[in-house]
Amino acid sequence: MSAYERSRIMLRFADLVEEHSDELAALETWDNGKPFDQAAKGELPLFVRLFHYYAGWADKIHGLTVPADGPHHVQTLHEPIGVAGQIIPWNFPLIMFAWKVGPALACGNTVVLKTAEQTPLTALYVAKLFHEAGLPPGVLNVVSGFGPTAGAALAGHMDVDKIAFTGSTETGKIILGLAAKSNLKPVTLELGGKSPFIVCKDANVDQAVELAHHALFFNQGQCCCAGSRTFVHESVYDEFLEKSKARALKRTVGDPFRKGTEQGPQIDEEQFNKILKYIKSGQESSAKLECGGGRFGSKGYYIQPTVFSNVQDDMLIAQDEIFGPVQSILKYKELDEAIRRANASKYGLAAGVFTKDLDTANTLSRALRVGTVWVNCFDVFDAAIPFGGYKMSGMGREKGVYSLSNYLQVKAVVTPLRNAAWL
């Protein structure tokens, strides 16, 4: 199929998704528990935008002619890798589908995608729409299955030419091992995080509180890049703390289909129990529980928006990815100290920086060892912006132009030139 035809199918698919937006948003909420408005107004439009973006790339992927020494004509061909295996998590089932399938198809690959066991519905639905849009049978294959069986089979398969994974760092290591033990397929990994959100002394406190709140609590705290270590300068610490607590107490928790709900239930019982265990460990340490700290209501996996103050770097809640609505607030004095402490993590996915001072913003942007620095903003997920991690937060970048190289082979073709005079 020509690249243009691929692009047209992706555009037709995006139109179909737009037409089916309401059903898809409802399915996403059913599957995951996220607020319907978030799925309908945020994630569905972004999903469509991602496919528009990748449809735009499909017919603009090409190699180079290369000036080699000597009488040779050298060209590079950018070819699809072949069969791309993709394993996605449950926190953003549709968005993760788009990050993975978009570049793979734009580059002309075929795909076998395994959804998370908790959230199989929307990928099956959109796969049907892809076929309605004209995608030939066999190009996109969605498999519902469990990680250690279906996922591992994909990562360890000799006929899968590339594997892309998003999920926990622990599973990422297993994927890398399976790829190494089988056919050495190239691997991209988007893993966990413990992202710092640094509030500087010159910050507008009200704005910083709102942004830090959103950075942590968005999607029930189930974001790989959640701003889960809120570092606050000592001069604004008390005011920040009081206002953060008030904001968390105001957060509306409940039925994700109800208008105005900001926070639905956690994904499942396992995550629910894990988060409560972390809250308990915070309470048992010398951190101060400012609000929340337990189950919300008596039915469903809802957790009270929780804020801890006086959090120290060596506490479990400051080190582990909690993946829940638990904000940890830490105090700092000097900028250098904030940089050192922010970087003292095995993760390096993202960071938030809140300041009016350009020099401070520049210093922090360069000093932080993370894949994304959001300055005076957070969670900006444009299709063109690359995303990925330093250190144990992953390997490779998704989205943007950088994602294409994950799905392409580069072939050099060298031909002797008969008449060197034309060199």
Ligand SMILES: NC(=O)c1ccc[n+]([C@@H]2O[C@H](COP(=O)([O-])OP(=O)(O)OC[C@H]3O[C@@H](n4cnc5c(N)ncnc54)[C@H](O)[C@@H]3O)[C@@H](O)[C@H]2O)c1
């Ligand atoms: N970075 C992220 O976006 C992200 C997403 C989900 C979970 N997490 C983190 O992971 C923790 C645990 O959540 P989880 O258990 O659902 O994550 P996970 O890493 O186990 O699951 C992610 C995906 O990997 C698959 N998988 C699991 N074991 C596998 C294996 N042995 N081989 C191949 N595939 C396998 C799962 O089926 C799922 O599709 C969370 O608490 C959170 O800290 C991170």
